[in-house]
Amino acid sequence: xxxxxxxxxxxxxxxxxxxxxxxxxxxxxxxxxxxxxxxxxxxxxxxxxxxxxxxxxxxxxxxxxxxxxxxxxxxxxxxxxxxxxxxxxxxxxxxxxxxxxxxxxxxxxxxxxxxxxxxxxxxxxxxxxxxxxxxxxxxxxxxxxxxxxxxxxxxxxxxxxxxxxxxxxxxxxxxxxxxxxxxxxxxxxxxxxxxxxxxxxxxxxxxxxxxxxxxxxxxxxxxxxxxxxxxxxxxxxxxxxxxxx
Amino acid sequence: xxxxxxxxxxxxxxxxxxxxxxxxxxxxxxxxxxxxxxxxxxxxxxxxxxxxxxxxxxxxxxxxxxxxxxxxxxxxxxxxxxxxxxxxxxxxxxxxxxxxxxxxxxxxxxxxxxxxxxxxxxxxxxxxxxxxxxxxxxxxxxxxxxxxxxxxxxxxxxxxxxxxxxxxxxxxxxxxxxxxxxxxxxxxxxxxxxxxxxxxxxxxxxxxxxxxxxxxxxxxxxxxxxxxxxxxxxxxxxxxxxxxx
Numbered sequence: 439x440x441x442x443x444x445x446x447x448x449x450x451x452x453x454x455x456x457x458x459x460x461x462x463x464x465x466x467x468x469x470x471x472x473x474x475x476x477x478x479x480x481x482x483x484x485x486x487x488x489x490x491x492x493x494x495x496x497x498x499x500x501x502x503x504x505x506x507x508x509x510x511x512x513x514x515x516x517x518x519x520x521x522x523x524x525x526x527x528x529x530x531x532x533x534x535x536x537x538x539x540x541x542x543x544x545x546x547x548x549x550x551x552x553x554x555x556x557x558x559x560x561x562x563x564x565x566x567x568x569x570x571x572x573x574x575x576x577x578x579x580x581x582x583x584x585x586x587x588x589x590x591x592x593x594x595x596x597x598x599x600x601x602x603x604x605x606x607x608x609x610x611x612x613x614x615x616x617x618x619x620x621x622x623x624x625x626x627x628x629x630x631x632x633x634x635x636x637x638x639x640x641x642x643x644x645x646x647x648x649x650x651x652x653x654x655x656x657x658x659x660x661x662x663x664x665x666x667x668x669x670x671x672x673x674x675x676x677x678x679x680x681x682x683x
Numbered sequence: 684x685x686x687x688x689x690x691x692x693x694x695x696x697x698x699x700x701x702x703x704x705x706x707x708x709x710x711x712x713x714x715x716x717x718x719x720x721x722x723x724x725x726x727x728x729x730x731x732x733x734x735x736x737x738x739x740x741x742x743x744x745x746x747x748x749x750x751x752x753x754x755x756x757x758x759x760x761x762x763x764x765x766x767x768x769x770x771x772x773x774x775x776x777x778x779x780x781x782x783x784x785x786x787x788x789x790x791x792x793x794x795x796x797x798x799x800x801x802x803x804x805x806x807x808x809x810x811x812x813x814x815x816x817x818x819x820x821x822x823x824x825x826x827x828x829x830x831x832x833x834x835x836x837x838x839x840x841x842x843x844x845x846x847x848x849x850x851x852x853x854x855x856x857x858x859x860x861x862x863x864x865x866x867x868x869x870x871x872x873x874x875x876x877x878x879x880x881x882x883x884x885x886x887x888x889x890x891x892x893x894x895x896x897x898x899x900x901x902x903x904x905x906x907x908x909x910x911x912x913x914x915x916x917x918x919x920x921x922x923x924x925x926x927x928x
Contacts, residue, residue: 454723482724483724484723609700626758626759639756639758640703
């Protein structure tokens with residue numbers, strides 16, 4: 439059986455203007471990998487209704503899950519919830535349980551805008567978590583999370599047990615002090631012998647010295663190990679100096 | 684006249700598996716912003732032919748420019764060049780000038796795979812730059828760059844003068860020790876008074892203390908300054924403690 443698939447949808451002008459360097463994609467990618475959910479694609483869009491609707495509707499029909507980050511909150515630029523409701527053709531509804539929690543947490547600081555954080559697309563499941571007063575939510579197969587990395591991470595951990603999970607990917611890496619072109623041909627031959635293992639090669643330089651990271655990844659640990667052994671043998675045959683990654 | 688628009692297309696399994704945290708999007712976003720090119724969207728796709736073709740064809744018809752990173756090189760997992768050629772329905776051609784440079788640079792280390800880096804989609808313009816032996820290229824409105832940040836940055840600087848540029852975005856930011864909900868309503872009123880200025884609000888916590896970054900961005904410096912003054916006045920009226928961003 440193959441793993442569930444997923445896409446990430448990062449919503450925020452600040453990422454596309456360069457003001458903010460996104461930190462959520464890498465965290466999400468690693469955690470989904472641990473859980474056997476295969477992240478196939480990511481899109482970053484502006485805080486723009488039609489851009490969000492187009493992306494969420496394209497992704498939710500194509501993948502098992504869509505994880506969104508950003509645009510959650512009480513200010514005018516936080517449009518993710520009403521926009522995803524619109525993408526699903528449903529209304530926005532205030533959740534009374536969340537509203538009560540918010541009133542309790544915020545106390546005298548409460549203003550009408552605060553309660554926007556108790557609004558969800560009709561039919562969404564609330565993702566309760568301990569630390570924050572504003573829970574995330576899951577609308578059908580779309581997991582809606584905050585943009586602040588600390589809060590996003592809490593919401594993700596609360597959502598993951600509610601999702602179908604698969605087999606974790608096995609990955610092995612070795613770094614060698616070789617030019618990528620030196621190993622291109624033997625590496626391709628190894629890839630052809632192990633079609634179910636993804637073999638990647640990532641060149642870099644350290645203090646001007648050329649190195650290449652070689653990575654074998656796949657769902658079957660034995661096949662990954664065999665492919666990795668073939669890579670190690672190739673490097674040994676070449677007399678390449680290696681180092682553990 | 685409005686600025687040219689752009690999309691980024693990040694090609695690479697390693698970003699979606701979480702092995703690598705992408706560093707190119709933020710750099711690209713900042714440099715395009717400086718040059719008056721408006722980055723509207725970013726997609727991250729796997730090293731997969733059909734995923735790349737779908738994305739590049741969707742983006743190149745929708746935006747003035749598409750900037751791709753990754754999948755350039757001599758190994759089997761470097762499929763960006765032949766795949767973009769396929770997306771345009773053209774052949775891959777070896778550029779003799781680049782081939783000569785490669786032969787000169789690589790010398791005795793040359794293997795057939797090395798010369799893959801002299802291959803371009805037919806009709807592409809080579810983007811020469813001083814530092815690396817493998818230049819980037821521009822295929823119609825698609826700027827094809829390496830994935831290694833150091834090389835990507837060199838290729839981008841060489842490509843930018845070949846593109847149409849617009850007006851830089853003006854941006855002003857102030858940080859205030861307020862909850863986002865406290866300023867939600869007056870901030871929305873300011874946004875409504877200055878519809879051509881994007882007003883964003885980004886909450887954070889430092890040592891548990893809640894703060895919010897308030898940002899005004901737009902093409903007209905005077906309007907951005909006026910909107911920013913309105914934000915500063917609002918914070919002063921509330922007695923909020925601020926600090927320069």
